[in-house]
Amino acid sequence: MANFVHLHTHTEYSLLDGASRITDLLDRCKELGMNSLAITDHGVMYGVVDFYKEAKARGIKPIIGCEVYIAPRSMTDKQSHADSNYAHLVLLAKDQIGYKNLVKLVSLGFIEGFYYRPRIDYDILAQYSQGLIGLSGCLAGDIPRLLLSEQKKAAKELALRLESIFGKGNFYLELQNHGLEEQIRLNQMIAELSKDTGIPLVASNDVHYVRREDAEVHDVLLCIQTGKTIEDEDRMQFDSQEFYLKSPEEMRELFAFYPEAIENAVKIAEKCNVEFDFDTVHLPKYDVPEGYTSSEYLRHLCWQGVEKKYPEITDEVKERLEYELDTIEKMGYVDYFLIVWDFIKFAKDNGIMVGPGRGSAAGSLVAYVLDITQIDPLKYNLLFERFLNPERVSMPDIDIDFCFERRQEVIDYVVQKYGENRVAQIITFGTMAARAVIRDVGRALNLPYAEVDRIAKAIPMELGMTIDRALEVNEELRDLYNTDPTIKKLIDTSRSLEGLPRHASTHAAGVVISKDPITEHVPLQKNDNVITTQFSMGNLEQLGLLKMDFLGLRTLTVIRDTIELVKKNKGIDIDIDNIPLDEPGVYKMLSQGDTDGVFQLESAGMRQFLKELKPSHFEDIIAGISLYRPGPMDQIPRYIDNKNHPESIEYTDPCLKDILEVTYGCMVYQEQVMQIVRDLAGYSLGRSDLVRRAMAKKDIKVMEEERHNFIYGVEDEEGNVIIPGALRKGISEEQANKIFDEMMEFAKYAFNKSHAAAYALIAYQTAWLKYHYPVEFMAALMTSVMGNSSKVAGYIQYCRKKGIEVLPPDVNESYANFSVVGDKIRFGLAAVKNVGLSAIDSIIKAREQKGKFVSLLDFCEKVDGDGINKRLLESLIKCGAFDSLGAYRSQLMAVYEKILESVVQDRRKNLAGQISLFDQIPTQQEQPMDFEILPDIKEFPKKVLLSMEKETVGVYISGHPLMEYKNILEKFTSTLDIQQSSLEEEAMMASNGLKDGSKVKVGGIIVEHKRKSTKNNNMMAFVTLEDLYGTIEVIVFPATYKKYSRLLENDSTVIVEGKLSLREDEEPKILCDQVIPLTSSINRKLYLKIGKNKRIDINRQISPILRKYKGDIPVILYLEASGKQNLANRELWIRQDEELIKELSTLLGKECVKLV
Helix, strand or coil: CCCCCECCECCCCCCCCCCCCHHHHHHHHHHCCCCEEEECCECCCCCHHHHHHHHHHCCCEEEEEEEEEECCCCCCCCCCCCCCCCEEEEEEECCHHHHHHHHHHHHHHHHCCCECECEECHHHHHHCCCCEEEECCCCCEHHHHHHHCCCHHHHHHHHHHHHHHHCCCCEEEEECCCCCHHHHHHHHHHHHHHHHHCCCEEECCCECECCHHHHHHHHHHHHHHHCCCCCCCCCCCCCCCCCECCCHHHHHHHCCCCHHHHHHHHHHHHHCCCCCCCCCCCCCCCCCCCCCCHHHHHHHHHHHHHHHHCCCCCHHHHHHHHHHHHHHHHHCCHHHHHHHHHHHHHHHHCCCCECCCCHHHHHCHHHHHCCCCCCCCCCCCCCHHHCCCCCCCCCCCCCEEEECCCHHHHHHHHHHHHCCCCEEEEEEEEECCHHHHHHHHHHHCCCCHHHHHHHHHCCCCCCCCCHHHHHHHCHHHHHHHHHCHHHHHHHHHHHHHCCCEEEEEEEEEEEEECCCCHHHCCCEEEECCEEEECCCHHHHHHCCCEEEEEEEEHHHHHHHHHHHHHHHHHCCCCCHHHCCCCCHHHHHHHHCCCCCCCCCCCCHHHHHHHHHHCCCCHHHHHHHHHHCCCCHHHHHHHHHHHHHCHHHCCCCCHHHHHHHHHHCCCCCEHHHHHHHHHHHHCCCHHHHHHHHHHHHHCCHHHHHHHHHHHHHCEECCCCCEEECCCCCCCCCHHHHHHHHHHHHHHHCCCECHHHHHHHHHHHHHHHHHHHHCHHHHHHHHHHHCCCCHHHHHHHHHHHHHCCCCEECCCCCCCCCCCEEECCEEECCHHHCCCCCHHHHHHHHHHHHHHCCCCCHHHHHHHCCHHHCCHHHHHHHHHCCCCHHHCCCHHHHHHHHHHHHHHHHHHHHHHHCCCCCCCCCCCCCCCCCCHHHHCCCCCCCCHHHHHHHHHHHHCCCCCCCCCHHHHHHHCCCCCHHHHHHHHHCCCCCECCCCCECCCEEEEEEEEEEEEEEECCCCCEEEEEEEECCCCEEEEEECHHHHHHHHHHCCCCCEEEEEEEEECCCCCCCEEEEEEEEECCCCCCCCEEEEECCCCCCCHHHHHHHHHHHCEEEECEEEEECCCCEEEECCHHHCECCCHHHHHHHHHHHCHHHEEEC
16 A cells, blocks of 8 residues: 555546546556545545546555535525535545445435535434544534634534544544645644544545646636636635645655654555445346236236237247247346336326337337337347347346427336335536637636637537647637637636536436435435436446436427327327338338438438438338448448349358348348358357457457357367357358458448337338328427427428418417418417417417407407516517407507506506496497507518518518519529439439539528538538528538638528539538629619609608618619719618518609619
8 A cells, every 4th residue: 555545535526626537636646656546526426436447447446435515503404694604524435334325425415405515414424424434624624613713622522423423443633734824723723632532633635636737727617616707806716726636755744743644544545445346237126916926927918918919929929939038037137127018008008109119129029019119020030139138148228219298207107116216317417518618718717708709619510529629620720829828828728627527417318227225326416306316327337227218209299299180180090000011102202302300311311312212111211221321321322223123132142142132132230140140150149149249349359269160160178069150051161251251341330120120110100190191290390399490490491392381370370389270380389489388378278268369459458467478479479470460560569568568557456456337347349449559650671570580480481581582583593493403313414404513503591601620620611501492501612611701601691603512312512612792793773763843852751761771782863854863872772672662662653763
């Protein structure tokens, strides 16, 4: 053991307080010659498993601990002022009992004691003190505080109390020296207390960062935590730069007067021996009905399921089921299957949509007959061993998709069934990613927002992007870093903190279920009233706990909503689990690439693939999902060619035909690799799965060994044949080698067929619904993406293309979600900004109970007062929800505040009982005289109305801002022309003359703009250009980008000139050569003629009209009386607008206004 051990150490998991990465800390520990180290994060145990594994990997002994917070009174007292001043105490686990007690204490601190911090008290500590060692803590400990406030008697009493709690020899008085006067004075008092009580001393350094030079970075981290800047004088900060991992020599020098304190640190480390068990599984037990064992009940359920699923129970079914059940029993996973069966049954019994399966579980017949999955593994040659391999003991993993909106109900059921203390959701950590950390550090350094924003935006938005990578690829950022000291400091500080955990939250899907209370194994905490583990998903699995993913899949919600809309609209009940999988119309639709909204088949590349593939049966969809990924994509041309020309398929050996025929001679699935090894060389399926895994990992040594086994077989010491090998099966050595080479190549990319088949079923179900009920399907689809305006806009565009009318929101017709009216879709009110679900409920309730609204006043009077406010009314007016009532939006915007105030005042009077006799007499006038108070003003210009719609709903509903340029845009190529050209089946030559490489000019508005970095560290852009018919991607390469970047901002109207890229495997694109502002390219002028006999005041009558429509089109004024022609001032130039032409024509006469 080394001559010093640090027992008070904070890692990155003391969130926004510890700046020591676990790996850096342990590397430094080893470098300094210390072979033991403790982890004592503030109030949490987030990092202990990672710390344990990383320490063991370096030959360092890990000591598991925590610096807990002690409540000033009881941990249940939670009053401001009195209970917010918590103290610190360090706890270290001596053994497994101590570890379990530490877990319980840390969990209780969150679940019962949380008040600003997770707190415990001395009473609860006394209950769970066995196996723990206590250290009195830093300056924030109770004993140090009492001593410094001259309460020596109270300090002594508390020290003796803690010694009695932990037991003699298990409590230590902690000495620290960070160069603070207060600590030097305190250390003398602690030494006296030690002499007085006999409680031993221990030296520590309150480690918060690894090296002394990290102090500045740590200071910034504290500012991020507290929301302060380094210039704030009253901020929380450490008073020295001594909180780093010091060497044994430094510690001995610091505590030269207390050598026993150094020795005790080593003695404590020797006492602490906690081991993590990564080999035991802690599966919960399922309570079966009386008279059954777990195995008997599982068999009973399975045979019941077999009778339902198979009209004829063949020997194949019987043998497969018995084999699977035997394997499940031997591996000890019977209860696992019963637990999954039970909560899926609950979901289905309660009308909650459940997915057909996910992952390798779809290969299990047991799962199929239990209704856990919906894919028949025998029909589609799915292998059980791919899911559960008797020759490779591993936890089964069944991930389940549920309806997105009702997933929580299933989790609540599991919690209720197995007990709150045995079920928890799983923690996940948000980290300081590249852009975010730049912003955090910029705020802490008090740098100007604009400057920090510029640097953050210079980091490309790419998966896995780091600050270092951004400096490599962005020349502008690199130049700033090298020339500007402030930017250099910002970036360097950010790099030091990049990737550290910033906050803890709840994993979107993970749930852990334990046979014992979870705190027997894992600490817990509360996140927004949800109990979660303190260990992440990977660590839980390693500790043998049952982890399941309860996933919310929006597509299941779309399927549910479509079925409900069809029932409501057409009175038809759809049994989605029993639709025919062989409808030619569905496959024809997929073959045309008409896959908008179809699960997994919607991407541009997948559409193109489907057009070429022309799927004709369900196996083609499974293969499509498996092939359309990096790697196997290379097989796509061969697959399509073989499908279209089955007579030309060649098999390396005839034995392969039965296995590969379903995929036209191509190796596509992992299951096929396993079948080949089994059928051609006599492997068991369990062993064949091990071979498949080795191939996927590209383990050369193992593969050469397996090649030998595959060809020549394996015999035991007594000459018994274990694996026959290909030669014994009649295959030549040359052929066997060739087959093995092919497997090696394909196994790298081969896909799990079980997963692909399950997702192919969802894909087909959505395609079937879309084909038969397109209006209901699109309404459900738009509801599912209501929060994503660009997706809603895309689907609206699709509906227009297909002749499905999308009606605007309407207070008398709309519901929360998109709804179906005949063969039209009505916009949902929940898509409107500032309109909440409670308000929508009030609106629907009011119109159903009191009749349809006839005016804005009528609306305000009928709808419950809690449901409406000014922001809601403004949004409803702007999006056009009152348009059907016959008033202009401009009129309603002018009066809505007054109307609402009037109604609110009337309600207040009524509540106060101030109702006069006359007020109570009902009026004969049923319709409120709302229109009398509406001002006589014109409607807003069309452009303003459209911008209102975009502002409140995120999309244009009643038109498009480019309509004013319609005549001009029609002279250019449209996205519709390009889309049609890409649909042509001839060799990239369309009937409209467009082909790959054609020069095109497309006008439109930029709706999306993404910057990317090239390998040569230059910036380029991918721009989405929208015209009247759709969108197209424009690729702007570095040279062009540099030239036109200022024009490539969102909402810019431009004309893009470039070359058309029509590729077989992707959507059409434009490779940009030039960008021109749309207005400047038009070269149009507005000519106004003032006739001889017209008495017009130009300044008072014409100029105000022109100013309303400011733009880039010059205005020429011709005075007929004098024969003079003048160019108007630049400030009077206009944009093209129909309303402008109307106003000027009314004033001057139609023949006197010309836009040419």
